[in-house]
Amino acid sequence: MATKWNLIVDVALCDNCRLCFLAVKDEYVGNAFPGVSAPQPAGEQHKWLDIERKERGTYPILEARFMPVMCNHCDEAPCMKAAQGGAVRKRPDGVVIIDPEKAKGQKKIMQACPYDAIYWNEEKDIPQAWPFDAHLLDEGWTKTRAEQACPMDVFRTICVDDAEMQRIQADEDLEVLRPELGTRPRVWYKNLHKITKCFVSGTVVEQVNGVEECAEGAEVVLSKDGNECGRATTDFFGEFTIDRLEPGSGAYQLEITGSAGGFSTQFELGDESPYLGVMTLSTASN
C-alpha cells in the first residue's frame, strides 16, 4: 500500500503561541510555488492555518483550549467534487492541491469546504488553502513548517500507509473533525474532547471548629440514570473536575463523600461545562 501524508494534532499541548500560524504565513505570503500555491496575500485575513479557541468551565475552574485547524486534505474532498476542469487534485501521497491556475474564478471550491479552510484571494481571483507544504515535502522535508515551528510537539507529520494510520488512530484514540460528513480527513486530532466535550467541576468544603476549610480527599462520584459514569478525588483546595461528558446529555447525579460527611446534588448538562459551586460536606445532608 502506498504511503501517504497525515498530520496529527494534539489539542492538549497547544497553548496558542501561534508559531505554526506565523510559520505558514512566512512560507506562503509573497512566495509562489508553481503547481502548489500562488502567494498568500499579506494582511488580508487569510488564515490557512488558524487556531480556534474554546473556553470550558467558569470561574474558578476554567480552561482555555486551542485547536489548530487547516485544510484537512480529505480523501473524499467536497472541494474536489465542486471543482471544474480538474482544478483540485488529490496527489498519490494524499495531499490535496488547489491548482492556482485552473481554479481561477471558481468560488464554488471555497464554498464547498465544510471546514471553512479555503480562502478567497480577491486580487488573483482564486481559492487558496494550506497545501500541506507539498513543495517542501517534494524537496525532502520530513515535517511541515508548523511542526518545525512548534515548541510543544503539538504536530506530528507522518507518511504511512492507510492501514498503519488506522492502527495509530486506534492506539492513540485519534479523531477527525466532523466525521459525520464522510470527508475522510488526513488531519487527525488527539485529545479532541478538550474542545468537544464538557466537564463538571466544583469546590468541596467542610467546617472545622467553626471555620470553613477546603475538603481534600473527598470522593466524588458522578452518575447518570443510576449508573456511575465518572469519579474524582478533591485536591487540597477541595476542587474536582470530571471530564469527557457529552454536551447536552441531560440529568446527572453527583455524590460526594468526605471525612466530614457527604453532599449530593444533581444538575442538567447543557452545552457549557458547569461549575457546581461551593458544596459543604455535612452529616446532616446524608
Place this chain on the structure above:
Amino acid sequence: MSLSILLWGIPQAMRMAARIYPEYAERLKERDVIAQIKLLDEPDVGRWIQTSGGKINTGKGIHSNPDITIGFKNAALAKSFLTPPFDQLERIDAAKNYKILLEGDDSLSVWFLGTLGQLESVYWKSGTDMGDGVTRYTNGTNGGPLFVYVKDGKILRTTPVDLEDSDGGSWTIEARGKKFSPPRKMTLAAHGACQKSMVYSKDRILYPMKRVDFDPNGERNPGNRGISEFERISWDQATDIVASEIKRARAVGPGAVAVDHGSHHQWGNLGHYLCAFNRFWNLIGVTKLMHSPDSWEGWFWGAMHHWGNSARLGCPEFYGTVEDCLKEAEMIVFWSSDPDTTYGFEGAQRREWARELGIKMVHIDPFLNHTAAHLGGKWIAPRPQTDAALAQAICHVWITEGLYDEGFVTDRTTGFDEWRAYILGENDGVAKTPEWQEPETGVPARDVRALAREWGTKKTYLGAGSWGAGVGGACRGPTGMQWARMMAILGAMQGHGRPGYNFGNLQFGAPVDHNFYFPGYAEGGFSGDLAFSANSANNYQRMPHIVTMGTVRQSIPRMWFPEAITQGKSFGYVTDVTTTGGQFFPFGYPSPGHVPVEMLYKYGSQLFGTMPGGNRWAKAYQHENLKFIVNQSIWNEGETPFSDIILPACTVFEKWDIGETFNCGPGYVHHFYTMNNHRIITMQHKCIEPLGESRSDYDIFSAVSEKLGLGAVYTEGGTSELAWVKRVFDSSDMAKHISWRQFLKKGYWVVPAEKENSRVALANNWYYEGRKKDTPDPYPLPSDYSGDYLDGLPTPSGKFEFIATGLEKIDDPDRPPLCEYMPTYEDPARNPDLADFPLKLQTGHTRYAYHVMGDNTDGSLADIREHRVFKDGHYYLVARMNPQDAVSRGIADDDLVRLWNQRGSVVCAAQVTGRLQPGVVAAYSGSAQYRPTGEPGKSTDLGGCVNMLNTKEPITKKGHGMKPNSVLIQVEKWTGADDWQPTAETI
C-alpha cells in the same frame, strides 16, 4: 618583508580584489582620492595611492598634493600595522597615543581606510548553499535565532534553527527516576517568527524624509508635527540638516541636544543602541532621557532593600533552578507569572516535564494567563493589586501554625520579631489573617489557608513575575513594591535556597555552560562606553577598542520628558544599579551649567504606546521649545511623524551583526541565556540589501559623523560593520572552537552543555548554607559588603532584612522599612471623584509582539485574533472583559469598544472571556500604532495605545519608576463619535 614592498603590495592587492570581486571594483569607483602613506620620522619615505574612476594609480615616495595622509611614527609601526593578522591592541594604542596621524578630509579618510579594510573581508564567504539558487543565512532577533533562506536577493523564508548532531551537546537532568533532555532545536517567540513580514511591511520607511512645512532656515512650524505630510529628500540633504542642527544646538550650550532610544533595539551586539548609538552620542555630548528599570519597578524600588541584588534590579538569582525544581519541588506557585508570554517557549517545554512529574501548579493572577490556562492547576484571582494582602495572610498562617523555616529566619535574617508582630497585629490591632484579606482580595480565606499549609509543608518553588525570578506583572502596579517585597519575604520565610525551595518557574536556570565567554549586548559592542554599558566587565579587555565618553551631565527622566519640555523643569533619580543605594541620588533638569534641550534625536520606539499618560507626548513633540526633532526608525510607527526629519534605518537582515540569543551581559540580568536550553551564538548575516534607501544605524551615524569631522573617530579608522563582527568573534571563546571562515559560512555555534560535575551552583544555596557566595555573579562589588567579601548579602546588616533598614535613610512614605499593606491603587470607594470609572484596567506586557516590535499595521502578528481584530479596514487591539461587564454594556465579542478615563480614550476590539473576573479589563500595552481621531493628544486613539489611560505618577515618591497598571476606566460600545477630552495629567 621590507616596508617598501609592503606598501607596493597594497595597490596591487586592491587591483587584484577589483578584478575578482565586482563589488570591490564598484567600491573603488565611489570616491576619487589621493592617499599618501608615509613615515613621520623619515619624511621622504612613503607611497601614494590614487583612486580615480575606479582605477588605481600609485607611486613611491611623497605626492605633492594628497587629499589625505596617513602617517606612521616609524617603519616598525607601519609594518606591524599593515601586516596581517592585525593586532588590535597595538592599533588602538597607536591611534590613542598619536603614533599614527590622519590628515585631510574626514569622509575621504573613512572611505579610504574602509577600502583598505575590505581587502581582507572581500574574500570572506557567507551562508550555506541550499541548491536551486537558495542560500541559507542566519540571524538573531529579540525573539530568538533564525535561519534565513534567500533567493534572488529576497527573503524566501525564515525558520527556527534545528540543531545538527555535530552541534554542541545537550544536557540531561535526572529527576525522580526520569531523564529529561531538551529537543535538539531552538524555538522562537512570536515576534521572532514574524520577521519576514516586518522586513517587507508597507510600514517600512524607505527614504529620508522632511516634514513639508519644516524649514531649518525659516519657519519650523513645530505645532504641525504629527499632522503635516513629509516629502522625500536625499541622504545628503538629510545628513546636512541633521549635522548642522547638531552644530547649532551644541553652540547654544551643553545639554541642548537630547537623545532617546527604546528600551530595546534590534538584536545584535553592534546595531544595538548600547553600541552604535551610544558611541556616536558620546562623541557629541547629550542630555540623556534617563530610563528607569521599566518592567522591574517593584523589585528595583522595593524588594532590593530586603536582600540586595541591585545588579539584578532587585530580583533574585536563578542559577541551577531548573534541575533543582525538577528534582525536588512538589509545587510551583506562579504568582503574577506568565512566562509563556513574550519570551518564547523553551521554558514551556520544561514545564511540560514538571507536569509529567506531577508537580502541583498554583496560579495567582487576576487574569487566567496563558501559562495558567495551558498548564492547569489552581487559579486564584485576587482583585488587581491586592496581592500583598494575600501574601501577608499566608505569612499569618505560617507564623500561627509554625510552618516557616525557623532555622533560616533565626540565623540568616534580621527584623523577624517586628515583622511577626505586624502580621499578628500586635501593634495596630489588625491581625493579617486569611479572613482579613478576603474582603480586600476577594480570595476565600479557606483557599489562603489551603495554599499556605501546602506551601509550608511541601517543597515549593515560587515563580514570582514572568521570569519566576522577577520582572513584569504585579510589580508594575501602584502596589507593585509591596508585592515584590512580599515575594522576597515569602521566599525568606521558607528559606529560599534550600533544595526544593527557590524562586523560579523553570523559565530560567537551565544547566548550560555559564563560563564560556561571549559578550552580551549590554556589554556595549564597540561603543567604548564604560559609563552607560557593561563594557568594563569583560568586553573592554577582550576586544580592544577606543573608549568614548560624553561630557554632558544632564538627564531627564524619560517618563516626565513632556513636562521637562513644556514646563522647562523636571526631576528624577539616577539609575545606578551597582549598589542598593545607587537609586537614592536625585537629579534635576536643567542641570547646573547646562542649557534646556533644543533638539531631540529619537531612535526607534513609540512612546505613545509604551509610556503612561501617552497623550502628554503629543503636546511635547509639538512644543516650540523643541526646535528640531529627528526620528531615526525602521518603521513608520505612531510617533514617527511627530518629527522634522525622518531617517530610514534598515532591519537586522540588511546589515552585518553578531549576537548570542538572550545573552544580555552583566548589569541587569547576568546569565539571561539560561532561559535557553542551548546557548547559541549567531552570525547575523547581511541576508539582503537594505530596502529602498534605508541604511544601518552604524552607517547613518557614520554619515552624520563625517559631516561633523568625527567619521574616523566614530568608525575607529573606517572599520566596517563586518570587520567589527570579526573583532567581536575574536574577542570571544568561540574563536577557540571554530574558525572565523567556518562560522561565517555556517552562521551559528552551539556552546556544548556543561559537564554534570561542573554545573553551576544552585541559586541562593550558598546563603542558605552559610557558605561564601559561589554563584558566578559579578555583583555585589567588594565594597558593597558590610562584612567580608562574598560573605552575606549587601544589606546594612549583611543578612536578609524583614525590616528593610536601608529604607530608613530616605524616608519615602510609599516604602516604609516595614512592608505594611497599603491599598494605594485607584478605587471608586476611596476615590469618589473616580466613581464614573468602575473597571480596573490591566496593561501587561503584550504576548505576541515585543513591546511595540512586531505590531506593524500589516505584519503577520496583526492577523492573530488574540492580538488584534480586523474591523472596518483596520486592526484594533484586543481588550478582554468579563461576560457580566460586557452584557451589561451591550458588548459582544469583536465589538469595537472605547476604553477611557480622565487621561486617555482608546478604541479596542472586545474579547469577552471568563478568564477575567467582573470589574477587570485587560489590554496589552505596547501598541506600535497611534491613530488619533482628531487633535493629537486630545482625542480618542484608534491605534490601541492603552498606556494613555495609565498615570504619569511615579510608583514611589522618591523615585521615578512608572506604575502602568490597574487604573480605573469605563468601557462603552464605540459609536464613532468622539467628544472626549483629557481632564487630568494634561500638559
